[in-house]
Amino acid sequence: MAGRAQFPDEQSDQGEFKRQDDAFRQWITADGSSGYPAASGRYHLYVSWACPWAHRTIIVRRLKKLESVIGMTVVDPIRDERGWAFREGPGHSLDSLNGFHFLSDAYRATDSHYRGRVTVPVLWDTVAKRIVSNSDDDLMRMLNGAFDGFAESRIDLYPQRLQRDIDDLNEFIYENVNDGVYRAGFSTSQRVYEQAVRRLFDALDQLDARLKTRRYLFGETFVETDWRLFVTLIRFDAVYHGHFKCNIRRIIDYPNLFAYLKDLYQTEGIADTVNFDHIKRHYYVTHDDINPTRIVPLGPIQDLSSPHHRERLV
Numbered sequence: 265m266a267g268r269a270q271f272p273d274e275q276s277d278q279g280e281f282k283r284q285d286d287a288f289r290q291w292i293t294a295d296g297s298s299g300y301p302a303a304s305g306r307y308h309l310y311v312s313w314a315c316p317w318a319h320r321t322i323i324v325r326r327l328k329k330l331e332s333v334i335g336m337t338v339v340d341p342i343r344d345e346r347g348w349a350f351r352e353g354p355g356h357s358l359d360s361l362n363g364f365h366f367l368s369d370a371y372r373a374t375d376s377h378y379r380g381r382v383t384v385p386v387l388w389d390t391v392a393k394r395i396v397s398n399s400d401d402d403l404m405r406m407l408n409g410a411f412d413g414f415a416e417s418r419i420d421l422y423p424q425r426l427q428r429d430i431d432d433l434n435e436f437i438y439e440n441v442n443d444g445v446y447r448a449g450f451s452t453s454q455r456v457y458e459q460a461v462r463r464l465f466d467a468l469d470q471l472d473a474r475l476k477t478r479r480y481l482f483g484e485t486f487v488e489t490d491w492r493l494f495v496t497l498i499r500f501d502a503v504y505h506g507h508f509k510c511n512i513r514r515i516i517d518y519p520n521l522f523a524y525l526k527d528l529y530q531t532e533g534i535a536d537t538v539n540f541d542h543i544k545r546h547y548y549v550t551h552d553d554i555n556p557t558r559i560v561p562l563g564p565i566q567d568l569s570s571p572h573h574r575e576r577l578v
C-alpha cells in the first residue's frame with residue numbers, strides 16, 4: 265500500500281514522485297534579441313542555500329565572478345505552508361529589492377493565475393518587473409554564456425566541443441542521481457523506493473569508476489556537469505543518506521567520488537556557497553511527512569578540507 269505523499273499533485277498512482285515542469289523560461293541574451301538583454305544590475309537571483317537546484321546557479325554566479333553584476337537574496341531555509349519566505353536570520357534576509365514577504369509574491373507578480381509549486385531558484389528582472397526564469401538548467405547556461413561582457417572570469421562551463429556529451433551525461437546524472445535521491449525519498453511505495461535506490465547506486469558506482477582516471481567528468485577541466493553532480497554529492501551524507509533513505513553506501517565510502525567531491529569543494533569560492541546549517545535544517549524540518557519530529561541530526565563528521573590528491577589526474 266502506498267503511504268502519504270510529500271507533494272500529492274506530483275505523485276503517480278504507483279507511488280512515484282514526478283517533478284512539475286518549470287513555468288517561466290524566458291531567455292537572457294548578450295545581444296538582447298530575446299527581449300532580455302544581459303546587463304549589470306538589472307537581474308536578481310532569489311535562492312535558497314539549501315536547495316540543490318538553486319545551489320547550481322549560485323555556483324555559476326560565483327565561478328563567473330558575477331556577484332557585482334547579478335544581485336542575490338537568500339530565503340529562510342524553513343519553509344512552512346506559506347512557502348519560501350524572506351526573513352532576517354543567519355545566512356538569510358528580508359527582500360530589500362522588492363520588499364516581498366514570500367517568494368510567491370514574485371510568482372504572483374509574474375502570473376496572477378500561477379497555481380504550481382513556488383520554487384527556487386528564480387531570476388527576477390528589475391526592469392520588466394517579472395520572473396525571467398525559474399529553470400535552473402536554463403539559468404546555468406544563461407549565467408555562463410550571456411554575461412561574458414560583464415563577467416570577470418572567462419571560464420566556460422559549456423564548451424562547444426563537449427556540448428553533446430555534456431547533455432547526455434547531464435541527463436544520466438539527472439535521472440539517476442539528482443532526481444534519483446528525490447524519487448527514493450519522496451516515494452510512497454516500497455517497490456518504487458527500491459528501484460530508485462538501486463538505480464542511484466548503480467549510477468554512483470559508474471561515476472566512481474569514471475573518476476578513477478580523470479580529474480573531472482570530462483578530463484582536466486570542470487564543466488557544468490561536474491557542478492550539477494556536486495550539488496547532490498555535497499548533500500548526500502548529511503541528508504540523502506538518512507532523510508531520503510539512500511543508505512547503501514555513503515559518498516565517503518567511494519574512494520574516487522569522495523576525493524572528487526573534496527576537489528570540487530576546495531575550488532576557489534565554492535566552500536562559501538555550501539551552508540550545511542541551511543541544508544540540514546531545510547530538509548529535516550520542512551518535509552513533515554518524512555520527518556514529523558523535525559529533529560535535525562548532529563552528524564555526520566566529514567572532513568572536506570583534507571588533501572584530495574587529484575591534481576595528478578588529467
Ligand SMILES: N[C@@H](CCC(=O)N[C@@H](CS)C(=O)NCC(=O)O)C(=O)O
Binds near residue numbers: 283315382
Ligand atoms: N526548477 C527546478 C526545481 C526547483 C525545486 O524543486 N526547488 C525546490 C527546493 S530544492 C523548491 O523550491 N520547492 C518548493 C516546494 O516544494 O514548495 C528544476 O529545474 O528542477
